[in-house]
Amino acid sequence: MRFFISFDMEGVAALTSWPAFTPKGPDYAYARRQATAEVNAVICGLKAGAEEAGEPVEGITVADSHAQGLNLIPEELPREVNLLRGFPRPNYMVEGLLPEHDLACFVGYHSRVGQPGGLMDHSYSGGTIYEVRLNGRIVGETELNAAYAAHYGVPVGLISGDAALEDQVAESLGGGVVFVRTKVGITRFAAVCEHPENVLEKLREGAEEAVRRRNELPLYRVQEPLTLEVDLTETQMADLLELFPGFERVGGRRIRITSPEMPVLYRAYMGLLLVAWSAKRIRQE
């Protein structure tokens, strides 16, 4: 069996605000240690699941996908892990995901921007994206990454994060996915937190259960051709984006991308994010 893990940080146990787990924040060392332990707990559960199924584990790919992709402590991961780090990457959070993978896990995830009760809610970029719709439906990182995986026939077996993400996943991906809840948001930057050790235990058990369910897991397939509509936070982002073929400006801050297939659309969206992010820096004030 081959497994793919996409790791983000906002959904890691007991983390509640961005400044706390940036390099100068009080939670930085804890965040990296716990993040690595959570990924290891998932790997442990996946291996146990494969063993139970009587199948060898032939590959584990981990894409470190929060911010610059430099969060997990490399030497604390098992030696067989194929670790993808750094930024930018054309397929960012799903870099390294291949048709050969049997199962994908999204660890430490968070809800899309605007999801009620969402802790640190955003959709790839808090500073540039107001809302994203795929074929008319509001989506976040979870749905876009799941749609990318589905294109290659890879189901999502386990997702971990806060309660608002759990609601979102139930609505979009459905109930078949194992969800490990790590905290319940009070506001965007405060939460009631599960003990980190309990989260590790639930992740281990959840990953094992996901392997058991591997043949029943639904694929998050989206009807092709695809249309992605992006509402940006600032007008000059759309001013720059409309210069590129493929980015159609359909409103003051709205860009539309159409594509026959998901991986192409995903990469176009990554390009959009980088241009929008650069455009943020040319404000005249």
Ligand SMILES: [Zn+2]
């Ligand atoms: Zn993140």
